[in-house]
Amino acid sequence: MKKIRLKRFVQQENQSRTYKIDYESLLNEEQLKAVCHKEGPAIAVAGAGTGKTRTLIYRLARLIEDGIDAKSILLLTFTRRAAQEMLVRTAGLLDDRVSKVFGGTFHSFCLSILKKSTNKLGYSDNFNVIDQSDSEELISIARQEIINKYKIKGKFLNKSQLLWIYSSSINRSEPVLDLLIRQHPKYVDSYDKIVEIYSEYNKIKLKSNVMDYDDLLVKTKELLKTDELTYTKIQERFKYIMVDEYQDTNRLQHELVLLLAGKNNNVFVVGDDAQSIYSFRGSELNNILFFPDNFEHCSIYYIKQNYRSTQQVLNLANAVLKNSLLSYNKELYSIDKQGELPKLVFAKDAIEQAMFVAQTIVESNEDGVNLKDIAVLFRSSFHSYELEMELNTLKIPYVKFGGIKLLEAAHIKDINAYLRVVSNPADFTAWNRILKLENNIGDKTAYSIIQFIQSLEEHNIENIATQVTLKFTRINLDNLFKILTKSSLLEQPKEVIHTVNQHYFPLLEKIYKLDSLERVKDIELYLTIASKYKNLDDFLNENLINPVNHSVSENGMESDEDEVLTLSTIHSAKGLEWKVVFIISAVEGSFPNYRSASDVEQLEEERRLFYVAVTRAKDDLYVVAPSHLRESFYGVDLNKVTRFLDNIEEDTIEKCIIESD
């Protein structure tokens, strides 16, 4: 006995002195300090390109090497991709223990908690998650009911304005009335009705057994606050919380973090106040600025040394921030990496811009730069349309991030609706969608059928089929019901899709005469994603929370993974880097977006967005400004280069014009 004890003691002693990873030589001084932080609350303020991800990864490894059970670590990131990438990289440094860490977004974390305990909230556990357009659809129904009830005449807030109010209220923890006064003062008198629409919306969701994105967060918070048992269990399970991109969390997420930290009090967050770009979604800079105020002893680490970019790129980035009204936490300094001056390129219009970018890409590629090391970034996803056409003619393969997702494409939404009905036969929006695909069924008929379905006692497909057939004799839905019944007996999402297709493909060909082939290809892609899941419910919900981009790589026939160019909105480019970066459509009206032009805070956010774009570049940066973008923008001076390049010293950026031959 004695012997064994002695042996273990010595091993532990050794372990605390020698780590598998040589942290001291792999990290700089600033990073090392943060990485070695073990217990208690801490915040690391890390500028762009300073190795923020690296810091998180090494801290994760360090915790595990220090003997912390990986199962008790929670890593919250902004996208699921980011979480997975970090876990894979950590596993590469260390070993398989890492796979026990729970990594994901706030939404996916909340979903996993709710799936285990929704009955406490009145939902059944086969609930579906709905996206923004489904939310709007349901709000529009609630809205119509209230309008009819009170015989409201004339203009009224539309569905997206209503959703904005409700969603902001939740995410910012602000009363609806305050938001109404601030954003739509004209409608303050309708406050009661707006609240009534909201409660009607919530009722419809409950009846349909669906949750929107906000519900995931808000119901989790509710659960943790009201259900002692669940809260204790979570506290015991997750002892170490790490949160990435903290500048983009909102008030509600911040409250969740504080709850999750609880008695354990081991929260480690990382962020950069200069990169906050999600305030339209309720993110709050104060969460990061005043983070230490939430705790008695909070350690603060600053990481400023930039490894990513040349000094020339950083000079431009610093200059962009310097002209800001706010003062940000840092000026980046590089490791003395020298390169070319960033270029500001003037183009005649969007077509010339596209030609310039495509040709420069071809030339860089011929000079030995891989396509995967090049990115084209833009403010709004439609800014890349002309470029995409040009890339297609030149047969340059690309992936596009941001903009339309696979799941948002009409035909995939159709397929999804069938699956949702199979998984959750009370789902209003799903029924609505598939019913309206049938002949001679429009809004009205669909609505009354769904009302009838929801009023039924038993929500299983067979019962619904019999009852609806009896009641609505005018319409023949035999084929639809046959397929749904057949599907409801299957487990595998892949097989359900196959079955559903027997019914859907003829409809698809009729609806999308011109491009039905393209759409069938999408559905095949969707099938390959589906085949990775064994359970329909998981497939539906996880897909919605971690959506796959509807990226087009149509021309290059699935060439080398290495040889694909990236097109991306700046929002989706967060955290990533490329050797060569183009920022296109950098003109007033487009960037900053004309809708932000009248609001100081929104303009500041656009400036930070521009800063994020600039700091993605490692070596070469081109900012392109086409003078005639589109005729139709309201009164914005389109010939003007983006204001973010105003008052910048001459030798920071080189102005160029395109010579055509």
Add this chain to the structure above:
DNA sequence: AGCCCGTCGGTTTTT
């Protein structure tokens, strides 16, 4: 009354 289908206008950013 309710459905279908063609046309046209206006595009932020995302879980």
Add this chain to the structure above:
DNA sequence: CCGACGGGCT
């Protein structure tokens, strides 16, 4: 490329 709108049809 989607959604709103309206004319014409059942």
